[in-house]
Amino acid sequence: MRLRCVHCGLELPGSLRASRCPRCRGVLDVVYEEAPGRILAPAGSRPRCAGVWRFEEALPPIPRRHRVTLCEGSTPLVRLERLGRELGVPRLYAKLEGLNPTGSFKDRGMAVGVSAARAAGASAVVVASTGNTAASASAYARRAGMTPIVVVPAGGVAAGKLAQALGYGATVVEVEGVFDDALEAVLEVVEEEASLYPLNSFNPWRLEGQKTIAYEVVEELGDAPDWVVVPVGNAGNIAAIWKGFRELLDSGEASRAPRMAGVQAEGAAPLASAWRLGLRRPLWVRRPSTLASAIRIGRPVNWLKAWRAVEESSGTFTSVPDDEIVDAMRALARLEGLLVEPASAAAVAGLRRLAEEGLVGPDDTVVVVLTGHGLKDPDAAASLGAPRLRAGGVEEAKRLLRGLARRA
Numbered sequence: 001m002r003l004r005c006v007h008c009g010l011e012l013p014g015s016l017r018a019s020r021c022p023r024c025r026g027v028l029d030v031v032y033e034e035a036p037g038r039i040l041a042p043a044g045s046r047p048r049c050a051g052v053w054r055f056e057e058a059l060p061p062i063p064r065r066h067r068v069t070l071c072e073g074s075t076p077l078v079r080l081e082r083l084g085r086e087l088g089v090p091r092l093y094a095k096l097e098g099l100n101p102t103g104s105f106k107d108r109g110m111a112v113g114v115s116a117a118r119a120a121g122a123s124a125v126v127v128a129s130t131g132n133t134a135a136s137a138s139a140y141a142r143r144a145g146m147t148p149i150v151v152v153p154a155g156g157v158a159a160g161k162l163a164q165a166l167g168y169g170a171t172v173v174e175v176e177g178v179f180d181d182a183l184e185a186v187l188e189v190v191e192e193e194a195s196l197y198p199l200n201s202f203n204p205w206r207l208e209g210q211k212t213i214a215y216e217v218v219e220e221l222g223d224a225p226d227w228v229v230v231p232v233g234n235a236g237n238i239a240a241i242w243k244g245f246r247e248l249l250d251s252g253e254a255s256r257a258p259r260m261a262g263v264q265a266e267g268a269a270p271l272a273s274a275w276r277l278g279l280r281r282p283l284w285v286r287r288p289s290t291l292a293s294a295i296r297i298g299r300p301v302n303w304l305k306a307w308r309a310v311e312e313s314s315g316t317f318t319s320v321p322d323d324e325i326v327d328a329m330r331a332l333a334r335l336e337g338l339l340v341e342p343a344s345a346a347a348v349a350g351l352r353r354l355a356e357e358g359l360v361g362p363d364d365t366v367v368v369v370l371t372g373h374g375l376k377d378p379d380a381a382a383s384l385g386a387p388r389l390r391a392g393g394v395e396e397a398k399r400l401l402r403g404l405a406r407r408a
């Protein structure tokens with residue numbers, strides 16, 4: 001294995017320390033000397049709880065004794081018939097990443113990232129986080145017998161995610177500022193303090209775990225879909241998923257690759273706004289703002305990897321306003337029984353736009369990655385608005401129920 005700088009091309013030996021390019025501070029990518037002959041296991045031969053390690057041929061060869069798993073991955077891919085019809089995309093599927101052990105796709109990455117940390121001899125891990133990375137890093141660090149430290153924007157984390165980090169006993173550092181400020185602090189300190197192992201998505205080992213989303217989609221569908229729609233924050237996941245599809249194309253296990261669509265919230269759209277203007281670089285956002293806290297990021301560290309993924313796949317970036325995110329969240333819940341957090345719903349809101357613009361057509365097979373569970377952000381879920389009746393006692397409850405029965 002080697003590491004290659006995505007920005008300047010510098011090549012380095014594949015050390016499990018998680019660093020950025022020593023020359024230009026760019027993010028690194030994992031390059032395998034030898035491509036695996038086969039990535040996907042024949043159906044029926046898979047172990048029950050290997051987590052993402054069931055794809056070990058295509059993952060970093062971390063010794064088995066260091067590997068951590070909580071049975072992440074193997075999430076359902078479900079057909080969304082009602083919503084698909086409404087959007088004019090009848091072949092619509094959703095990958096339910098909220099069903100991972102801590103409720104988001106971050107668990108796939110942490111399985112590999114925390115294993116790398118353990119193999120590298122770390123005793124403590126650190127992350128900057130809008131919430132899900134904190135929850136996931138804390139769980140996997142504990143699973144591996146390590147100490148979690150999380151740095152979050154004060155007041156900027158959804159209630160469920162903060163509760164998770166606290167529940168796992170992580171040390172929580174709350175910074176006045178936005179996520180980008182938290183990440184800046186982590187990036188600088190881990191350069192000096194080798195005892196803290198960083199697990200943000202600039203860590204190239206973590207992204208190796210996340211590419212397994214692509215493997216599972218091809219396992220389920222038999223080939224790549226036409227489009228994969230992903231919400232974009234720090235921009236690691238869309239790049240990781242693209243890498244997975246490309247590897248299956250190279251190994252001959254997929255006959256084609258999908259077009260990647262990255263969706264940002266309008267108030268935090270450094271990539272989508274630059275893409276729309278035809279620029280070659282993102283437009284940094286100093287004060288990112290959106291109710292979708294998981295993608296409230298103004299300076300995505302993986303922007304170049306994501307940009308290349310979208311370019312290479314002939315995909316696109318788009319952005320959506322918060323009211324459309326809320327509408328999509330409600331539509332997923334009411335039409336499909338899927339409660340997701342706002343960032344995940346942003347992908348559906350983005351798909352609605354792409355379908356309206358005609359970029360995604362009625363014959364396309366489309367997979368939206370529903371990145372996080374609805375319980376992550378209980379305030380957003382409760383604010384969707386549902387009839388809520390109050391009965392003073394049993395007799396009044398009966399009266400209300402009889403009234404409802406007549407209208408049912």
Ligand SMILES: *Cc1c(COP(=O)(O)O)cnc(C)c1O
Pocket residue numbers: 104105106132133201231232233234235236237238294295341343344371372373
């Ligand atoms: C982290 C996260 C994202 C964004 O992923 P990036 O890799 O940062 O682009 C989207 N949705 C949810 C729920 C997340 O936790």
